[in-house]
Amino acid sequence: MPRSRQRRAPLTHPEAADIELLDVLHALSDPSRMTIVRILRAEPERACGTFPVDVAASTLSHHFKVLREAGLIHQREEANRRLTALRADELQVRFPGLLDAILAAAEPTEPAES
Amino acid sequence: MPRSRQRRAPLTHPEAADIELLDVLHALSDPSRMTIVRILRAEPERACGTFPVDVAASTLSHHFKVLREAGLIHQREEANRRLTALRADELQVRFPGLLDAILAAAEPTEPAES
DNA sequence: ACGCATATTCGATGATTGTCGAACATGGAG
DNA sequence: CTCCATGTTCGACAATCATCGAATATGCGT
Incomplete structure (x- = not known):
């Protein structure tokens, strides 16, 4: 074996x-x-390989594990793919406003009105 | 010399x-x-040594450096002490709601109503 | 059954990190 | 001026981390 x-x-x-x-x-x-x-x-669910993150597959897998164990994402098996979703609702209950504030802060730096 | x-x-x-x-x-x-x-x-300003963080002085100094370089705190010299303050207002402008949401999430875990 | 696509695990490697103790710097008190 | 309190820098160390390539696992086509 x-x-x-x-x-x-x-x-x-x-x-x-x-x-x-x-x-x-x-x-x-x-x-x-x-x-x-x-x-x-922005998206409800997405397969691992479809993220535009330029690292090796094994590294990407590692990142998903970190995110999953931190409680940020949920993953489910579907055929031979693994679909990933954000645990937005649960996060909102656990830490109200946190994810929204962080993701808002992660916007590309507002262009500042002309 | x-x-x-x-x-x-x-x-x-x-x-x-x-x-x-x-x-x-x-x-x-x-x-x-x-x-x-x-x-x-909670406090406007505070000296380095007065924080109840149980690590060596050099380690504490390192943490202040990390916080300062990240832009979270402001430090000023006063005699031979170094007074530290949170850059709350500036943070609020840069990342609206972020600090509040994080610090709210850092509360001891609400006791859940009896 | 075989090959391919998808994704993970394993093992290794280099970088970053948290920690400490010792030495040093500064400013005020005696 | 000498001591002491405050806090930093330096050098070292162990732990964690991001990264990769190779091997492995799984499920679907052909």
């Missing part, structure tokens, strides 16, 4: 009540992960 | 407009630094 124990991850997500603020802040302090979350805010 | 070049730091702070969101999030993702900022929110 070719040591078959991989991708065995049952895709665990923390309970909404167990989401830690510092984990959320840390997760969002990385450019790639912030990009992922910003994209997810 | 005993290589006298230390504490030469002219205490530089980033311009409000140059404050980066990811730097702010990263700065706040450390427990000690979050504690410092939370205390600072």
